[in-house]
Amino acid sequence: MGCFDTLYFICPACNKITTCQSKADECLLREFSINEAPLTIILDVENDSKRGNLYCDYCEEQLELKVQYIVNPVLKNKIRK
Ligand SMILES: [Zn+2]
Secondary structure (H helix, E strand, O other), rough: OOOOEEEEEEEEOOOOOEEEEEEEOOOOOEEEEOOOOOOHHHHHHHHHOOOOOEEEEOOOOOOOOOOOOOOOOOOOOOOOO
């Protein structure tokens, strides 16, 4: 049996929760929302979508994952001494 991790997200066409699988990371049968998945899985699914292999499980619309990096400095509430 092949192992994988599952990424789930809301389809922009039908608004239902759809999933896709990735073998890019540790493949421990974990489930991640699109906002908490490891970057290795996000990039794997993005590449798969660019090859035309990402479809909604429900409406079967072809989808593309567009990855945008947002990096923000956050306060640690500690001043250097
Ligand atoms: Zn859909």
